[in-house]
Amino acid sequence: MTAANAVRQVFGFFFFLGRRTGKTRVFAILGLMPVALAVIVRIVLHGRSGPMAAVFTEILMVFFLQFYIVILALFYGTSVTAEEVENRTLCYLVTRPLPKPAIVLGKVAACALLMFGMVAVSLTLSYFIMNATRLSEPDLYLTFLRYLGVLGLGILAYTAFFTFLGAVLKRAIIVGLVFGFGWENVIQYFPGSTQKFSIVHYLKSLLPYRPMSGGGRGVALLLFRLEPTRPLTAVLMLTVITAAFLALACWIFRMKEYLYEE
Amino acid sequence: MTAVITASNLSKWYGNVLGLNDVSLEIEEGITGLLGPNGAGKSTFMKLITGQMKPNIGRVTVRGRKVWNNPEVFQGIGFCPEQDVFYEDVTGWEFLLGLLRFYGYALSEVRERAARALDVVDLTADKDRLIRGYSRGMRQRIKFAQAIAHDPGILILDEPLSGLDPLGKRKLIKLIKDFKRQGRTVLVSSHVLPEIEALTSRVVLVHQGKILAQGDIPYIRELIEAHPHQISVRSSDPRALAARFVGDRSIQKMTFAADGQTLVVETHKRDEFFGRLTGVVLEAGIEVEEISSPDDNLQAVFEYLVGK
Numbered sequence: 001m002t003a004a005n006a007v008r009q010v011f012g013f014f015f016f017l018g019r020r021t022g023k024t025r026v027f028a029i030l031g032l033m034p035v036a037l038a039v040i041v042r043i044v045l046h047g048r049s050g051p052m053a054a055v056f057t058e059i060l061m062v063f064f065l066q067f068y069i070v071i072l073a074l075f076y077g078t079s080v081t082a083e084e085v086e087n088r089t090l091c092y093l094v095t096r097p098l099p100k101p102a103i104v105l106g107k108v109a110a111c112a113l114l115m116f117g118m119v120a121v122s123l124t125l126s127y128f129i130m131n132a133t134r135l136s137e138p139d140l141y142l143t144f145l146r147y148l149g150v151l152g153l154g155i156l157a158y159t160a161f162f163t164f165l166g167a168v169l170k171r172a173i174i175v176g177l178v179f180g181f182g183w184e185n186v187i188q189y190f191p192g193s194t195q196k197f198s199i200v201h202y203l204k205s206l207l208p209y210r211p212m213s214g215g216g217r218g219v220a221l222l223l224f225r226l227e228p229t230r231p232l233t234a235v236l237m238l239t240v241i242t243a244a245f246l247a248l249a250c251w252i253f254r255m256k257e258y259l260y261e262e
Numbered sequence: 263m264t265a266v267i268t269a270s271n272l273s274k275w276y277g278n279v280l281g282l283n284d285v286s287l288e289i290e291e292g293i294t295g296l297l298g299p300n301g302a303g304k305s306t307f308m309k310l311i312t313g314q315m316k317p318n319i320g321r322v323t324v325r326g327r328k329v330w331n332n333p334e335v336f337q338g339i340g341f342c343p344e345q346d347v348f349y350e351d352v353t354g355w356e357f358l359l360g361l362l363r364f365y366g367y368a369l370s371e372v373r374e375r376a377a378r379a380l381d382v383v384d385l386t387a388d389k390d391r392l393i394r395g396y397s398r399g400m401r402q403r404i405k406f407a408q409a410i411a412h413d414p415g416i417l418i419l420d421e422p423l424s425g426l427d428p429l430g431k432r433k434l435i436k437l438i439k440d441f442k443r444q445g446r447t448v449l450v451s452s453h454v455l456p457e458i459e460a461l462t463s464r465v466v467l468v469h470q471g472k473i474l475a476q477g478d479i480p481y482i483r484e485l486i487e488a489h490p491h492q493i494s495v496r497s498s499d500p501r502a503l504a505a506r507f508v509g510d511r512s513i514q515k516m517t518f519a520a521d522g523q524t525l526v527v528e529t530h531k532r533d534e535f536f537g538r539l540t541g542v543v544l545e546a547g548i549e550v551e552e553i554s555s556p557d558d559n560l561q562a563v564f565e566y567l568v569g570k
Contacts, residue, residue: 001366013360020351088347092408095312095341096364097333254331257315259276260345 006098010106011113018114023079027072027115031122034060034068038126057130060123061147065203069119069154070180076111077162078172080104080249085258101250108163108246115155123148143208150206153238157199160245167252195227199241202234265290266416266447267311272320274306274471281306283471285320289449293442295458296451298468304451305344307468308420311449312341324416337365340414342405344421344451348393354380354404355389358411365412379411382437398425406434410441417441419450423457435460490514491532491555495539498549500525506542510535523551 001009018024037060081104084090093103127144134140158180165172165179187198195201205228229237265288274281282303296304309315311322313329313336322328327335349357358376367375380386383403388396393404402425409417419438423431438461441448452458458465459479467474475481497503504516504525512535515528529535532555543550 001364005366006364009363009366013363016356016360017349017352088343088345089349091309091312091314091341091343091345091347092349092361093364094314095336095339096361097336097366098364099333100331259315 001097003099003102006102007106007109010093010098010103011109014107014110015113018076018110023075024114024118027075028118028121030071031068031118034063034122034126035129037063038129042129042132057127060126060130061207064119064123064147064151065154066185066200068122069115069151070158070184072115072118073155073158073162074173074176074180076115077108077159078166078176080107080111080163080166081253081258082166082170082172085260088260090258100254104163104167104250104253105246108159108249112155112159115159116152119151119155120148123151146206146208150203153206153235153242154199154203156242157202157238157245160242160249161199164245164249164252167249167256191227193227196229196237199238202229202237202241205229205234206231266325267449268321268323268326269307269311270321272307272310272317272322274310274315274317280471282310282317285471285473287466287473287476289447291445291447292464293438293448293450293462295462295465296449296468297453297455297458297465298451298474299453302453302468303471304453304468305420306471308341308418308449308451312336312339312418337412338415340409340412340417342409342417342419342422344424346398346401346405346425348401348404350394351392353390353392354385354396354400354407357393357404358408361408362411367412375411375413379407382410383407384433399427399430402426403430403434406437410437415446417446417448419448421451421453423452423454431457490528490530493527493529493532493535494519494524494552494554495527495550496521496524496552496554497543498523498551499546502546503542503548506546507538510538512538 084093094100124144127147128135131140161179162172162176165176169175184198184200188195188200188204228234267287267289269285269287272282272285272287285303285307287307296307298304306315310317311324311329313332316330322330324335324339329335349360352360355376358379359372362372362375363369377386380389383406385400385403385407388400393401396404402422406419406422409419417438422438423434426434438448438450442462448461450458450461463479464477465479466476495503500518500523504518507513507516507527512529512531513527514530517526518524519526527535539553542548
């Protein structure tokens, strides 16, 4: 069996499996939160549209970018290898004619697609509910696609990083929480190039920058002290982060011996 | 006969705990039983030969090929783990389909093989039930099915009979023997001698990470027979009973338990002792409340062999 075919088979099995787990149900429900918020905002903003709706859309993006995709990637990414070890099901995978990197890549691909599906449904509903009065504006759709693309890249980068953590550490979720909600949140408010040591910096650099009507800066919550990297560089950096951490995770999974706790 | 699985000077430790100590073993075609008490190192050995762990020292090969990080070798190996673990949210059918896809078969062949394996373990009627809802015996059988579904030449079964009812055990023993008849290699572990005895006459005794003895069942039985058995007899008058046995040559040692009612006898000739006991009890009119053999188990045999 070729490596690509092995990845495909692992992907197929775990994508199928992933759709049934309680974890997926919980996170799918969590994804309804911004949809509920969008409905509430629509009711409050009844009759008004334009800038206010756009502002709230950006607030929604904070939820997606700094919470939803991070928590999704944390739980799915760290579980790629750790779940197999904790549930002792690893023996069903490593005693098959599958190269170990194919197991990691196939599972990551399955998790990433599941997460992207949840994020896409949640973003689509909340975004278009929020901007229901602007559906005739072509810009609305372009911005939506850009948001979706940024979240997709974010899912890949975070999942790769957390998969790496899961392959290396026994209690990866704790370190992951500190990274995802500590480091990533704090460092972006540092001026200068320090913020470039976070994934979220590159994601935010790809967001559309929209000055407020008064000529001020964009939404402070989202862009506070952001010194954006050029979009092409940001995409490149996110790609490098994803590839590097996936390669590391595969290498560690291949070399490391996972022992079950008695 | 050429060795199918070869372990050379295999050692494995978990931190300070020794799992396996300088084990060299050649496993040939047919059924080989790996016998030892819990924690003896059987599962460690099986994990090493199935590439789930790498040895700290030594080398394992299957048909001359290394196992660790060599996925091709698993095309011909079926492994049934000891632990009762599964992807619980799938049905038996989906479980087998998913795992069979890992061998690169076309979907039609995957279905065909899964159906055949389910049929072999008598789970066809329950194939669409979630594994979560399977009974212990059914779970054991689906675990066996995933090990044989790809038709492997080598079958490695870690405690496959545990949790099965007598009928289930008999069926599985028959299946394993059928495997042997097809010229395949089976390595099966157990801590219960009669289970291994029912499967094969070729046994490897493992204890505290070492191979204690290997040979056929009669040889192992001989070792067990050489082991002095302890027999406790709880009666109305243990001292009168002891007096009757003092001159008996089959008795090596007699003591009285703390309760004052139990005579503990140590003998090499258990059957002979039981034969005499019936007569003595009837003759003297002693009322026997309980007869037990506290060390009539594998652990005691191992302890005896280690001590020897």
